[in-house]
Amino acid sequence: MGINILGAFNYWVVVVLMMIGLYIVITHNNLVKKLIGINIFQTSIFILFISMGKISGGTAPIITGTNTVYSSPLPHVLILTAIVVGISTTALGLAIVIRLYHAFGTVEDDEIQQEIE
Amino acid sequence: MISSHLPVLQVIIPLIAAPICVILRQGLLAWILTTLVCLISLIISCVLFNQVLDEGVISYALGGWFSPWGIEYRLDKLTIFMLLIINGVATIVLLGAKESVADEISSDRLYLFYTAFLLNLTGLLGVIVTGDAFNLFVFIEIASLSSYAMISIGRDRRCLYAAFKYLIFGTVGASFILISVGLLYDVTGTLNMADIFQRLPDIENTKTVTTALIFFVVGIGIKAAIFPLHLWLPDAYNYSPSIVSTFLAGTTTKVFIYVLIRFIYSIFGHETVFIQEAFNNLLMILACAGILYGSYLAIKQDSLKRLLAYSSIAQLGYMLLGISLATEAGLAAGLIHVFNHAIIKVTLFLSVVCIIFYTRTDSISQLSGLAKTTPLLMVSFLVAGLSLIGVPMTAGFISKWYLIKASFESGYWGLVLVIVFSSLLAIVYIWKFVEAAYFKSPENGVSKLELNKERPYLLSFSLFIFVIANIYFGIDSSLNVDMANSIAHDFYHGF
Structure with a gap:
């Protein structure tokens, strides 16, 4: 098999982080922790994007006349946007959690569900 | 000059109007602005409609x-x-929203509701017009974030939990x-x-493309509430302010079905995707399961x-069923149902909005004998209900007709049975309310409720338009059927 584990190092990081994030979202009962899980999950995607733009030996795309290999800057720009989206999601999520806390007096998933039923 | 922009x-006008709404800080003014913006947006889309039909x-x-x-x-035909x-x-919907929204959302938050509404509209329109995959993701998130906000804005505290649940599901979906x-x-x-x-x-059968396809289908499955990934939808529709449910039912899921088609x-190209029989069959099985489970x-x-x-959820199954047939007729049937279901579901939801406005409840057992107090309202619910079931002369019949025709043409007899059987189930659940409203005595139901004395004229007017649309598109379906057919023809035979 030609799969080079070290060569695909970045993808391993991505997959491990993604699974940690999803695991937190699924298993944790605390709504704030769920949001933290979502954040870890999103971070893994950011790494996926950023690492795919890297070329070994490549530099920032500034024409100096000497170096001719450039890393792609586009994924970084995309991820700036995705980070903004992620922050908005977290902010909105936390705002809803605060209102949930005021309304139910708890941020535990199962306790809120009990109150609803 | 301006016509080229x-x-x-289409996207910018609602986006700019949203912060203006915040500055206005006044429910009535915000409503006037929002309705105006929607109207301008509708006019623009009509102009674009003609432009695309004329010039391609x-x-x-x-x-x-x-x-x-x-x-x-x-902008191609599907877009417009x-x-x-x-x-x-x-x-x-917005034209009739004022009365119900003022009733269900506290007055200091009204302008925020309209702001979220405009942002949601921006997101949905952006998803449709964009030709850039990353831009699509950003617009999806604009639409989703504002819909979480809209759901959580109501007075009922359960809407907060529904919004949070939707936020977690939706974010995972968007990330996928x-x-x-x-x-x-x-x-x-x-x-x-x-x-x-x-x-x-060139790289059709590489693992990366297959993985991308799988991630996409799961992500859009969550967003569009396709059967096993629909768990956020019932709570979100149930606990949110009723106008929000109406708007979400009529637009959001349809737009995500559009993204799937797009x-x-x-x-991916339908030839590459549907060459993989497994994918095609998977969608079909999920669609059937969703139809039966939802009903x-x-x-x-x-x-x-x-x-x-x-x-x-069941009706989304029909749209998915059309798409999963992977034929020209199937795609057209799916699109016809996207159009018709938007009309049918909004009519049903608007009737419920009216019912909630009068009686402050949507529990069927408390609403027995409603037909004696609000006969016209029940007629509109009945028309929309018949349309949902698929009775001839209503919009729902057209969708079911083309769906069944497409299934026959592809040779899937079982699907016809599923469609007919689930129509029977639809009769049962529509009948459940109709029976309670028409044939049960109001003594244990409506008589006990305190009825609202106000009359929601604008709301009734919007409802009236949709009821007429239900019947109109059941009799003269040339607009949606011809459009859907020509879209499907374009996709299968080139532009």
């Missing part, structure tokens, strides 16, 4: 940067078809779509949909909004 104005595909370079570098807005649905539903876009960018080096479509055939036909659970509900939410 219409594609971007419109490509708009955002900021003058052409497609490999800049973001391209691309969806624009018309979304703008039509938004305008007419983002992964898919990332993988596609990785292998093709472009984010422009048309360019990806051109470059994918990715299958304009990015079955709808029967068991006592809350009208929840009943309609489960019915929505």
Whole structure:
């Protein structure tokens, strides 16, 4: 098999982080922790994007006349946007959690569900 | 001059109006502004509709940067078809929204509701017009974030939990779509949909493309509430302010079905996707399971909004069923149902909005004998209900007719049985409320409730428009059927 584990190092990081994030979202009962899980999950995607733009030996795309290999800057720009989206999601999520806390007096998933039923 | 910028104005006008709404800080003014913006948006989409029909595909370079570098807005027939649905539903629903919204949302938050509404409209319209895969993700998130806010704005504290649940589900779904876009960018080096479509055939059977497809289908499955991934939908529709449920039922899920079609036909290419029989069959099985499951659970509900939410899951199954047939007729049938279901479900939900406005409850057991107090309202619910079931002369019949025809043509007899059987189930759950309202005595029901003395004239007017639309598109279906057929023809035989 030609799969080079070290060569695909970045993808391993991505997959491990993604699974940690999803695991937190699924298993944790605390709504704030769920949001933290979502954040870890999103971070893994950011790494996926950023690492795919890297070329070994490549530099920032500034024409100096000497170096001719450039890393792609586009994924970084995309991820700036995705980070903004992620922050908005977290902010909105936390705002809803605060209102949930005021309304139910708890941020535990199962306790809120009990109150609803 | 300005007519060449219409594609971007479609998105920009609601976006600019949203912060103005915040500045106005006054419910009535915000409502007037929002309705005006929706109306302008509808007019723009009508103009674009004619432009595209006359001149063919419109490509708009955002900021003058052409497609490999800049973001391209691309309007073909499918785009304008969806624009018309979304703008039509938004305008007419909003026209009637004032009374119900003032009733269900505390007055100091009214302008925030309209702001969120405008942002949601921006997101939905952006998703439709954009020709750039990453831009699509951003617009999806604009639409989703504002809909979480809209759901959580009501007085009922349970809406907060529904919004949070939707936020977690929705974010995971959007992230999956983002992964898919990332993988596609990785292998093709472009984010422009048309360019990806051109470059994918060379690398068709690589694992990266398959993985991208899987991530995309799961992500869009969550967003569009396709059967096993629908768990957020019943709560979100049930506990949110009723106008919000109406708007979400009529637009959001339809737009995500559009995204599914767009990715299958304009990015992955239907030949590459549907060559993989497994994928095709998977969608079909999920669609059938969703149809039966949604209809079955709808029967068991006592809350009208929840009943309609489960019915929505079933109806989404029909759209998916059409798409999963992977034929020209199947795609057309799916699109016809997208159009018709938007009308049917909004009519049903608007009737429920009226019922809640009068009686402050949507529990079927408390509403027995309603037909004696509000006969006209019940007639409109009945018309929409018949349309949902698929009785001839109503819009629902047209969808079911084309769906069944497409299933026959593909040789799937079992699907016809599923469609007919689930129509029977639809009769049961619509009948459940109709029986309670018409044939049960009001003594244990409506008589005990304190009825609202006010009359929601604008709301009744919007409801009236949709009831007429239900019947009109059942008799003269040339607009939606011809459009859907020509869209499907374009996808299968080239533009």
